[in-house]
Amino acid sequence: MFAGIFYSSGIIGQPGKGRLVSPEVHPDCTVTFRFRAPAAGLVELSGEFLRERVPLEKDTSGIWSVTVGPVGPDLYPYSFVVDGTGVADPNNPHLFPNEGFQRSLVDIPGDPPLIHAMKDVLHGTVSYRYYRSGSLDLIRPLVIYTPPGYRDDGSTEYPVLYLVHGMTDTEETWFKVGRVNRILDNLIAEGKAEPMIIVMPYANPFPALLKKNRDTDVNLLRTDHFTSEMLREIIPFMEANYRVLGDPGHRAIAGFSLGGRQCLAAGLGHPEVFGWVFAFAPAIFDREMEGNFKNLYAVPEVLNANLKILSVSCGKDDGLIRSARALMNEFEERGIQYDSFITEGGHTWMNCRLFISEAAQKLFK
Template identity: 35%
Template sequence: MKKLVICCLHVLLALATYAQKPENTYSVQGWWGPASAPYSPVVHTDRTITFRLLAPKATTVNLSFGEWDIVPKAMTKDKSGNWEITIPAVAPGIYSYQYNVDGLSMPDPKNPVLKVGTEVYGSVVEVPGMPARFDEVQLVPHGILQQIKYQSSELKKPRGMVVFLPPSYQSDQKRQFPVLYLRHGGGDNETSWTQAAGKADVILENLIAAQKAKPMLIVMTNGLTDGTWAGGSTKAGVAQLEAELLRDVIPYMEKNYRVIPKKEARAIAGLSMGGGQAYLIGLKNLQTFNYVGEFSAGLLSDNKFDINERIPGIFNDPSTVNSKLKLLWIACGKDDPRFQGHVALDYTLTEKQIQHEFHQSAGGHEWRFWREQLAGFMQRLF
């Protein structure tokens, strides 16, 4: 009987507690309303751009705009601590920038679009074109980007790569596709070619839609063995990357994707450090690759570089090289310190009777030039 009374008391207490409605003070009122005006960067219809930074305690703030021949521009401060500058109209394109606040470089905290690799380099702003730029997202069929992990048997650790599948890869399930193995520069990683500055996937989508390039997969691996330029450029480093590509990456792609397992359906290219890798790996493996492209490779521009130290006797029989290689594409911007080295490389290849194309235009060691070269190179493949 005593237990029953206690139980009833518990029930009555619970009912009394339940009867007291809890007070709810949480509210979402005021969460919605007109979107606030963009703060920074603001691209105006006349293609001028306004940059702003809230730094009330700063004494000097400069804007560094662009990738080459950068001249810092002083920003002005208002009474609220907002620093501001509007730069003159620029051509449609993709631009990098950063702020220098009392000697400290930093990206734009109001802009989530970043240029990153082995470090954060700065922010990115796009100025649309009319008609749309070749490297601008357009109303065309879009492909798929995948991030893949695989085990490197050469480096004995997990590694990452990014794979781009063209739009028709999903729509045509019976079709096999060629592959471009695309390599990044010294301060970048496997994601750099598809980030805001690279746009490799966007460029290819637009070219395919315009029927200027064949549908192909793009495979982008990490070209650093130890995080340094030397690790991606020395004889030992390139040999490791070559082994990884041939033993791990290509077999992985041909096992897990519908790709054509023939040299006629493989190309290799890269920029800067990756351009040197593509040139050396491609020429050393003419039985594997039919197309080789390098853009602005510093290694190949070095006046002490000797191809025979890397690939002994490769040019002793030019007819063999020419018969096995469909396209050898070299390129460098005229304002790049590596340009004279590429002029010398062009001379050497011509002297050795190696069929090739030398592409050059205004520009330095910058993504604008590399995007243009990639677009031209992809139109010649397969």
């Protein structure tokens, strides 16, 4: 009767059909995926734990399923491809915040738990804030991690990391997929990272600017909007509203992919602002220091004198590894000091979590 009332009033999306368990992670780390589609001709699983798509099999009730693995412990994006059309798993509430695709997340727990696991430690806070950007004439979101014990009016001031998402990601992706709050909570609890504030802006102003007819040059390689927004809006907002330390030695910038490009432009262009620059698989192309970025970067002597760490991270199988190596070659040719952190794997958020875990252990020390 109870379910009937809710079904008939339309609050349940699939009237008369129970929810499937999908994904189901078994104790041996094999995983079963299920999808109800009686009329489909082919349902495939596309997952970042697979080398290629795997077909599901349909039972007589129209439920498709497949069991794969064992899958190594991590948090992976996946989707179903239904007769060629990619969709998220309708039975899984854990979704990847993104404007370019829709994928679900499956969490394979590790033993011992991975650094992004929810552990019984002190937990920081993730806050959704809104600020008015005078530069863009838009109200913009910010997602902000404050560490355990942070108080608005406390006597402690904290270093701050500005952390930028990738192309088509949103201000939520480092939280919901990067799990940066859990990683920092755990590293701080283990004494491996300094307590810090992490600010995650929404770095893509184009959809809102287009809607307002305020910009028509949608060139994602542009970094001008981002750098201006950081310097003129976001840093002042943070310094007015949070207990943040205001010197470059306590101000870092990092970003993934397109966000890595943006962080290089803002960070290497403004060593008087950022003392730490971590580019994670940055979307920067061969010899751009000589081209697009020529007038953006400070001179090597200034960078070497001001930057505590300039670091480039990338996976060996990432399509951008060649560009990352070219960038590091340019740094060497120019005598710019840098670190690198090269991992296995590709252009993935599994690697992003490694990159931020490594960076967090070096920052502000």
